[in-house]
Amino acid sequence: MSIVTVQLGQCGNQIGYEVFNAICSDFHSTxxxxxxxxxxxxxxxxxxxxxSEEKTGVPVARAVLVDMExxxxxxxxxxxxxxxxxxxxxxSHFCQKQGSGNNWANGYSVHGxxxxxxxxxxxxxxxxxxxRLSGFFTVMSMAGGTGSGMGAYVTQCLRDAFPTSxxxxxxxxxxxxxxxxVQNYNSVLTLSHLYxxxxxxxxxxxxxxxxxxxxxxxxKKISFRDVNQxxxxxxxxxxxxxxxxxxxxxxxxxxxxxxxxxxxPHPELKMLGLRNIxxxxxxxxxxxxxxxxxxxxxxxQMLIAHAKMEEGIDWQVRPPLPGHPVPPKASPNQALHxxxxxxxxxxxxxxxxxxxxxGGFRDPALYTSWLNPQEAFHIWKTPRAFNKYEKSASxxxxxxxxxxxxxxxxxxxxxxFASKAYVHQYTKFGIEEEDFLDxxxxxxxxxxxxxxx
Amino acid sequence: xxxxxxxxxxxxxxxLCRALPPGSRPAxxxxxxxxxxxxxxxxxxxxxxxxxxxQIHDGGWTELDTIGTQIRFVKSVLWYHGYGRPEFYQxxxxxxxxxxxLLLAFSWLLNxxxxxxxxxxxxxxxxxxxxxxxxxxxxxxxxxxxxTEIALEPCLKREVDVRYLQWLNGRLRFQxxxxxxxSQEQCKxxxxxxxxxxxxxxxxxxxxxxxxxxxxxxxxxxxxQLLQSLESETSxxxxxxxxxxxxxxxxxxxETVLDTLSEDANTFxxxxxxxxxxxxxxxxxxCHIASNIIGEIDKLTKDLVTLHDGLHELVTxxxxxxxxxxxxxxxxxxxxxxxxxxxxxxTEAVKLKLSDLKYHCAHKKNGMHGPYRLVFKDKRSxxxxxxxxxxxxxxxxxxVNATEVISKLQMEEATLKRELKRLQEECRHxxxxxxxxxxxxxxxxxxxx
Numbered sequence: 001m002s003i004v005t006v007q008l009g010q011c012g013n014q015i016g017y018e019v020f021n022a023i024c025s026d027f028h029s030t031x032x033x034x035x036x037x038x039x040x041x042x043x044x045x046x047x048x049x050x051x052s053e054e055k056t057g058v059p060v061a062r063a064v065l066v067d068m069e070x071x072x073x074x075x076x077x078x079x080x081x082x083x084x085x086x087x088x089x090x091x092s093h094f095c096q097k098q099g100s101g102n103n104w105a106n107g108y109s110v111h112g113x114x115x116x117x118x119x120x121x122x123x124x125x126x127x128x129x130x131x132r133l134s135g136f137f138t139v140m141s142m143a144g145g146t147g148s149g150m151g152a153y154v155t156q157c158l159r160d161a162f163p164t165s166x167x168x169x170x171x172x173x174x175x176x177x178x179x180x181x182v183q184n185y186n187s188v189l190t191l192s193h194l195y196x197x198x199x200x201x202x203x204x205x206x207x208x209x210x211x212x213x214x215x216x217x218x219x220k221k222i223s224f225r226d227v228n229q230x231x232x233x234x235x236x237x238x239x240x241x242x243x244x245x246x247x248x249x250x251x252x253x254x255x256x257x258x259x260x261x262x263x264x265p266h267p268e269l270k271m272l273g274l275r276n277i278x279x280x281x282x283x284x285x286x287x288x289x290x291x292x293x294x295x296x297x298x299x300x301q302m303l304i305a306h307a308k309m310e311e312g313i314d315w316q317v318r319p320p321l322p323g324h325p326v327p328p329k330a331s332p333n334q335a336l337h338x339x340x341x342x343x344x345x346x347x348x349x350x351x352x353x354x355x356x357x358x359g360g361f362r363d364p365a366l367y368t369s370w371l372n373p374q375e376a377f378h379i380w381k382t383p384r385a386f387n388k389y390e391k392s393a394s395x396x397x398x399x400x401x402x403x404x405x406x407x408x409x410x411x412x413x414x415x416x417f418a419s420k421a422y423v424h425q426y427t428k429f430g431i432e433e434e435d436f437l438d439x440x441x442x443x444x445x446x447x448x449x450x451x452x453x
Numbered sequence: 454x455x456x457x458x459x460x461x462x463x464x465x466x467x468x469l470c471r472a473l474p475p476g477s478r479p480a481x482x483x484x485x486x487x488x489x490x491x492x493x494x495x496x497x498x499x500x501x502x503x504x505x506x507x508q509i510h511d512g513g514w515t516e517l518d519t520i521g522t523q524i525r526f527v528k529s530v531l532w533y534h535g536y537g538r539p540e541f542y543q544x545x546x547x548x549x550x551x552x553x554x555l556l557l558a559f560s561w562l563l564n565x566x567x568x569x570x571x572x573x574x575x576x577x578x579x580x581x582x583x584x585x586x587x588x589x590x591x592x593x594x595x596x597x598x599x600x601t602e603i604a605l606e607p608c609l610k611r612e613v614d615v616r617y618l619q620w621l622n623g624r625l626r627f628q629x630x631x632x633x634x635x636s637q638e639q640c641k642x643x644x645x646x647x648x649x650x651x652x653x654x655x656x657x658x659x660x661x662x663x664x665x666x667x668x669x670x671x672x673x674x675x676x677x678q679l680l681q682s683l684e685s686e687t688s689x690x691x692x693x694x695x696x697x698x699x700x701x702x703x704x705x706x707x708e709t710v711l712d713t714l715s716e717d718a719n720t721f722x723x724x725x726x727x728x729x730x731x732x733x734x735x736x737x738x739x740c741h742i743a744s745n746i747i748g749e750i751d752k753l754t755k756d757l758v759t760l761h762d763g764l765h766e767l768v769t770x771x772x773x774x775x776x777x778x779x780x781x782x783x784x785x786x787x788x789x790x791x792x793x794x795x796x797x798x799x800t801e802a803v804k805l806k807l808s809d810l811k812y813h814c815a816h817k818k819n820g821m822h823g824p825y826r827l828v829f830k831d832k833r834s835x836x837x838x839x840x841x842x843x844x845x846x847x848x849x850x851x852x853v854n855a856t857e858v859i860s861k862l863q864m865e866e867a868t869l870k871r872e873l874k875r876l877q878e879e880c881r882h883x884x885x886x887x888x889x890x891x892x893x894x895x896x897x898x899x900x901x902x
Contacts, residue, residue: 133634
């Protein structure tokens with residue numbers, strides 16, 4: 001049940017570091033209210049999942065770091081080693097000197113094939129260290145050149161080399177007003193290529209996380225580090241060990257498998273969104289108490305009303321009444337009110353998880369017509385609390401969360417493409433206009449599948 | 454004649470009962486009651502048949518079935534094995550009568566499918582180092598499972614959203630992948646055990662511990678359970694040997710059972726005429742299995758006939774071409790000695806090829822069914838075994854090389870892949886034809902990788 005993480009590009013490496021950090025601090029957290037035995041089996045499961053043993057006793061993260069520039073990787077390696085609690089394997093990284101210049105085609109058609117063997121060698125070594133390889137978790141951003149372009153190529157190679165493993169891509173959606181002019185092209189190309197090889201795409205939006213930092217965490221000057229830490233917290237709250245079925249006697253040995261089977265069996269519907277509640281600064285945490293009914297109610301409304309965090313939720317949005325189906329939208333650009341889900345997964349951690357009532361999530365009105373809630377809704381639980389949160393709930397949702405986002409990006413990219421702006425940068429490296437058209441078509445298909453839920 | 458061996462019959466039946474697995478032992482009295490068709494015995498024998506047949510076919514997975522379901526299962530298994538007594542299938546589902554018929558069925562199974570031998574094989578103490586190399590399907594389990602599934606879902610005729618089917622297909626794929634991950638893990642751990650404990654085993658030909666033995670070392674207290682199971686197995690084997698010795702007594706006795714049966718049948722023949730014609734327990738159930746098999750047989754016969762014809766054609770073609778060649782060659786005959794030498798080399802080459810073919814066919818007939826024990830042979834120690842083999846007592850029969858199995862499976866995989874590709878092409882053609890028929894629709898194929 002080990003997961004091998006592949007950190008791609010600057011963004012991927014920084015976030016990957018924060019994820020391992022969050023997991024490690026959760027590992028050592030003494031806040032858990034559960035029994036000692038429970039805590040021990042949790043820690044054992046966590047260790048096997050993310051770290052491998054080494055003679056020195058310091059756990060080594062199961063990760064491969066890839067970047068075209070040396071700066072971020074060396075920073076990441078040294079920060080991890082300094083922590084004393086964990087580190088990276090210093091052999092398990094690959095970097096070059098030149099960078100990709102935010103050019104997707106450069107990353108995909110040039111760097112990818114050139115360094116494919118070296119990178120796959122590193123991945124193979126990590127995979128062999130695992131007794132049981134649950135799958136691969138890649139972290140990348142969509143806007144740049146290395147993470148997105150080379151990341152798409154590496155995902156393809158992973159799929160070719162490990163046809164039966166599960167691959168989950170963590171994708172960072174750039175700021176709407178991002179610095180990279182061609183980020184929309186990069187996003188479109190990345191998404192369409194990932195859709196062919198990956199099993200699921202888990203999306204985090206920089207804009208949304210930024211708001212969380214500003215409003216919930218009360219951070220005045222928000223740095224990338226803060227954003228990354230929030231993302232890492234959310235990911236950790238999903239991927240730390242849980243019991244994935246009622247009456248299970250041991251922690252799930254197949255986290256990625258369970259996730260995939262619950263949420264993304266349909267080949268057209270692979271986009272996942274992640275929400276986590278509660279999220280607040282550590283100072284406020286000490287003075288807050290939570291109740292499960294309150295948390296669940298908020299989480300459910302966040303799902304229904306497309307909310308990105310627990311503040312500013314639109315409570316007016318209601319699920320459609322039976323017999324009154326949601327009217328088909330004239331165009332996806334209309335503000336979506338109600339979020340129809342394909343499937344949802346709720347992860348509960350902390351005190352009194354056994355008593356939580358999740359009936360609200362089993363309402364058939366929340367889900368698309370062709371899937372009933374017994375098959376569409378899943379729960380993972382553990383009595384062991386996560387980090388400093390006495391009770392926390394996460395929602396991984398395969399729903400129309402990302403429909404608007406995708407539509408915007410595709411629309412903007414298409415406008416640029418129609419005027420052939422910057423296309424020569426891509427054709428220079430072998431990405432032709434037909435390839436662009438293929439990508440647009442694929443994404444339009446995905447958008448239409450989600451819109452017609 | 455058997456009166457002289459009055460003590461032998463109870464001994465035989467006792468041995469038979471002791472040779473059966475511990476959970477499914479009938480009282481010897483049941484046999485006597487069954488001979489006289491006593492109704493008390495019928496429920497016991499139904500239960501006995503159910504549990505024994507489940508062990509052979511389903512690995513002993515007994516669900517909490519009602520007696521009605523159990524009876525249906527037993528009837529279907531007997532039908533599968535070819536038991537043809539209509540009176541058996543007419544027995545009621547409440548197990549109120551028919552113990553003599555059941556006794557006949559039981560004895561038929563004993564003889565026909567070597568029931569005892571199969572049970573002993575299935576219930577051996579496991580060393581958990583096993584792998585199976587045969588790729589045959591168990592037709593019965595498949596069709597039985599299909600039946601129960603469809604019986605639960607009578608509403609299959611309603612319209613289903615194709616997206617739901619895609620969903621289910623995806624889930625199936627993911628579950629298959631998880632299974633793959635699990636079996637890879639098992640292989641890896643087994644390899645670890647074998648390599649870490651190499652050189653420890655007393656039996657030099659094996660050289661390493663099995664999973665059960667390793668477990669015993671880690672948890673010494675579990676030796677009691679292991680000892681108990683081994684003792685139970687030994688006593689069953691001893692009972693089996695005794696049974697084999699006394700078997701003729703049992704069959705003599707069964708003849709008397711048949712005699713009583715025919716006596717009763719003559720008296721009650723008039724009643725049978727009024728019985729319903731519904732001889733098959735569950736017409737759909739058995740017909741489905743039967744029609745499956747019949748369908749397959751028909752297909753095979755058709756294929757064989759086409760192959761035969763094709764082969765015949767080829768042979769005639771080749772023959773005529775060959776005669777032409779021979780005629781043209783006859784004109785340029787080399788001198789006799791060279792000719793004879795050439796003929797000799799040709800005959801030898803042909804013999805070699807034929808023997809190869811024969812070996813291949815014979816080897817296939819053995820079929821590699823049933824479980825095999827996995828033995829890990831390190832490449833380095835291969836040279837050492839060369840010395841040991843001269844010392845070992847008897848050659849090990851039924852040894853299969855992992856590399857052979859792998860190459861065989863790879864060939865099968867290649868054939869299946871070709872078949873899949875062919876079917877995919879067919880599907881693509883069909884879809885293209887349909888797409889051409891649609892007006893105002895553009896079909897865009899999925900993105901190439």
